[in-house]
Amino acid sequence: MRSLVMRQHDYRLDGRCVYCRTDMSGYAADEVTDEHIIPRALNGTLVIRNGACAECARLSNKNYEAAALNSDLLVPRRLLELKASRRRGKNQSAPRPLPPVALGDFGMGGGVFDLDLAREDYPQFFSLVVFQPAGLLIGVDRGGDLQNPSFQSFNLGGKSRDSDVTTKHTMINGPFAMMLAKIAYCYATAEWGESFFDAKDIRDLLLGRRNDVYNFVGNTESPERLTTRILHGLYVHRRGEWLTVLVHLFASCHDTKDSSDCHPYEVVVGRAL
Ligand SMILES: [Zn+2]
Structure with missing residues (x-):
């Protein structure tokens, strides 16, 4: 096991796109893009410089990243923006609206x-x-269907909850x-x-050639x-x-x-391998 907590780091690969592995030497500057391993919108700090071809970057954004950042990750994104704007002080451009909240204790629907x-x-x-744990780890074909999800909560304020x-x-x-598959693979x-693992299957997943994401992605049981x-x-x-x-998102904010x-x-x- 190799432990590496996340600080600022720039990686450089072999000149091939991290996703499609196309040799990008000879590509124009606007055909190559930096790959942010965890999106900047989540304050990710690890970057593969010139890591992806523009087409793969466009597809990953269109196929899942934009949707994830606007659904599951919308609230933490806005909270991080709010913190950043507080740090910068006033006189900023108009902040984006925060998602509405409800009185009471229901994270998934229920409340108004x-x-x-x-x-x-x-x-x-x-x-x-x-x-549930990734299908491959427990020998179950989970396909692309979400099964029995639960939730864990995070707190960016650092204080215990004093709000209902x-x-x-x-x-x-x-x-x-x-x-999450993209973060882990990158x-x-x-x-x-890539000489340490056979990445073909997860690359196929990320390139849209298969759709059994829950065979690859899960949470730990322990x-x-x-x-x-x-x-x-x-x-x-x-x-x-x-x-x-192991992807510890918001590790310090449980x-x-x-x-x-x-x-x-x-x-x-x-x-x-
Ligand atoms: Zn590519």
């Missing part, structure tokens, strides 16, 4: 999400879906899981290079909490025949003191 709060009163917490206001979790089946490739104060953590893990990446409630995402990136 029409409460409009002042920005300073907006609650700093949100939830992320917890998946709830942010809404909006979920679309697929895009968020695909984004990270493993950037850190280890709890794990990073002892870190940084926002996101990633590390590569050898699990039997598989190479996986809204619980009980580590047994913390379950990172675990993505199978391929058979270890």
